[in-house]
Amino acid sequence: MSTPAPEAWAADRRRWAQYLADERAEAHVYRRLAATKEGETRAILEQLAIAEGRHEAHWLALLGGEPTRMPRASLRTRMLGWMAGRFGTIFVLALAQNAEARSPYDGERFATPAMRADEKVHHEVVRGLAARGRRRLSGTFRAAVFGANDGLVSNLALVLGIGATGVAPQVVLFSGVAGLLAGALSMGAGEFVSVRSQREMLDATEPGTYGDQALPDLDIDSNELALVYRARGMDEATADARARKAIAEAHAGREPVHTGAIDTHEVVGGAWRAAGSSFLFFASGAVIPVLPWLLGLTGVAAVLVALVLVGLALLGTGATVGLLSGAPPLKRALRQLAIGFGAAAVTYVLGLLFGVSAG
The missing domain is CATH 1.20.1260 (Ferritin)
Incomplete structure (x- = not known):
């Protein structure tokens, strides 16, 4: 140097x-x-x-x-x-x-x-x-983040779309509350079914112990245990060596070897925990767009406050996703904001069109 x-x-x-x-x-x-x-x-x-x-x-x-x-x-x-x-x-x-x-x-x-x-x-x-x-976070975190984001976007789109038609503020409020309850229940139920079904499918593919008790009776030179291991992804030589070792241990009177302890699957999380997280986070997200009407605001003031509150929440969830995924938090935050406001803008324009048509 x-x-x-x-x-x-x-x-x-x-x-x-x-x-x-x-x-x-x-x-x-x-x-x-x-x-x-x-x-x-x-x-x-x-x-x-x-x-x-x-x-x-x-x-x-x-x-x-x-x-x-x-x-x-x-x-x-x-x-x-x-x-x-x-x-x-x-x-x-x-x-x-x-x-x-x-x-x-x-x-x-x-x-x-x-x-x-x-x-x-x-x-x-x-x-x-x-x-x-x-x-470790993947199952519950996915349900939480997606639940909150869906609540924010869907209910903002709902209240803006309904509000743009020119209906009374009470109708906007009731629509927002109904959207919150319906969406939260739907998200929770859907997440429960999704995770439970995924776990059941993975459990069905897990190797079992059905053949363990038969190991001592197998011929070490002529047996089909190697086929079990080959069916689970081992090459022929490795499967044969594994089978010979398992049968030899069984012949020696040792505890039967679990014939399937070679595969694992990623933990997808608990169904009830995922469902609860999805319900609660959707509800926590969906209540934010309704807050201005709950506080008695109406018209443009309510819309602007809803946009500000939801915008901050979208930035927060986007930054969190970016942070935990190792991506730039600001980039993910802005992407989340653009997607959320884009969806809300479409429904607001549709609400205006329906309002004009009704008029």
């Missing part, structure tokens, strides 16, 4: 000190997250903190010791540290995944190739840890 020219030392040292502060803060984030976990996840997070410590030592060595004036860590890193002790790990890891994807060392000549490689690998490690949480 080349030694910086004297005239560049001041700028370089400020940059190195910033790197030092950020690495320390990132190590602190991983240690705080590790303290809330156990087992393999905790060990991985601790190793990430140790890796950030190596980077910290690099910049400390270049600086020749602790700088007299240590800069504050970046706002992003400080926010991660604050969230690490207050929010679920999945949210913090999702933000950290986005952060690790933007390595500051790609164009830094004083960073070692190993440090640049570390940053890229860290992104994949954090992605893997975040994926575990996403899988």
Whole structure:
């Protein structure tokens, strides 16, 4: 590594000190997250903190010791540290995944190739840890987010479409409440049937124990157990070896081997939990467009307040989806807003047309 020219030392040292502060803060984030976990996840997070410590030592060595004036860590890193002790790990890891994807060392000549490689690998490690949480959330979270979003969009479209026809405010209010109840019940029932059906279908494809008791009676050289394993996706050689081992263990008087413990399926969540989440979140979303009429507002004022409230809620749900999926939150928020307002605009125009026709 080349030694910086004297005239560049001041700028370089400020940059190195910033790197030092950020690495320390990132190590602190991983240690705080590790303290809330156990087992393999905790060990991985601790190793990430140790890796950030190596980077910290690099910049400390270049600086020749602790700088007299240590800069504050970046706002992003400080926010991660604050969230690490207050929010679920999945949210913090999702933000950290986005952060690790933007390595500051790609164009830094004083960073070692190993440090640049570390940053890229860290992104994949954090992605893997975040994926575990996403899988656990997938069933209930999907029902919650889609329920809230459907409630927001469908009821906003309903009240705007009804309101545009020129009916009395009470009719708009009653229509909104009816839409809330009907939609929430429909969403809950539909989610229950969907998840229950999916689980039943997956359960039906799971390998069973029907043939386990027959293992001791099979001929180790001439048997069809290997066909069971081949039918479940194993190649011929692996299936034959697996079958021979299972029969040998059964002949030795050991506990019958489960002939089907080779396949798994993703957890899709509980049907009742998904249905309850869908009902509650649809209702919580659907009540927002109705709030202005519940509060006694009418006409243009009610419409504008409804649009503002629903717009903020759509931005929130979109940003949450983006955050948990590892995508840019702002982009997902704006997409959600555009879709919701687009649907509402169509029904509002249709309401105007029907209102004019009726008139």
